[in-house]
Amino acid sequence: MFQSGASTDPRFDTFYAGMVEQLPAQARAERALELAINRFAGAPEYVIQQADSWRGQIKPTDKLGALIDTAINAPLIEVRMAGFELYLAQFNLEKSAAEVERLLGRMREDPEHAGPWALRSLGVMAARGVERERIYGELLQSTVDADENSRRWAVDALAKLGGSEIVKPLLSIAVNDVSAVVRERAFCGLAQSGTLLIGERYLALPGLLRIAEDPNSTTQTLSWTFQAMREISGICDLPEEASVWRAQLGESGLLESSALDVE
Secondary structure, eight states: OTTTTOOOOOOOOHHHHHHHTTTTTHHHHHHHHHHHHHOOOOOHHHHHHHHHHHHHTTTOOOHHHHHHHHHSSSSHHHHHHHHHHHHHHHTTTOOOOOHHHHHHHHHHHHHHTTTTHHHHHHHHHHHHHSSSHHHHHHHHHTTOOHHHHHHHHHHHHHHHHOOGGHHHHHHHHHHHHHOOOHHHHHHHHHSSSTTTOOOOOOOOTTHHHOOOHHHTTHHHHHHHHHHHHHHHHHOOSSSSHHHHHHHHHHHTTTSSSOOOOOO
């Protein structure tokens, strides 16, 4: 028996599962994702397991879109993945090589209008394990596109793809892209967005520190750099001085995780 004041973590148990199963597909998807966002244990897994069956039965709406955006930016990686699954389901995108080919075709045929959506969809697809190597290569190509908007969405898609292989490209973009918007998105991808695990984010710290130590770094670049290091390391009480950060990160063992550097 629970004592006064005791509580338990919410769970997506048979009661909630039964309640959700009685709803039409659209409402079922929305409610299940809402419970996942609210950290009901088991709800993200339910969404991930059921999402394929909802393709063709659900559609993009303002409510579902807002829930997906919230899920994709949630602290828990499993909630982000549940959001990705519903993102694909709402557009009836199947997780297949053929679908990847169709998305690439859309991107090339209409880069201005379809390009951002296609890039985002490709990043989500790769995050769910579909054609990762091919999509990674395509996204890298798009990060050097002449069009700023294409580069911005390619950076966001890289962050969604995740994996340690994206750290070095994002560090390079954060320093070298001519667009402040694109550079900021690269810093954000390293620090908090996308699907990098915390251990993978640690890989960026040596490169970020070198940016902080570079006398050619602008005031804005330094601001983004120190903010990224704060978010990754959880160290929030240091001044924006590279030497202080080097000492603290070294003492914490956070400079030993990687030899990645900025080229």
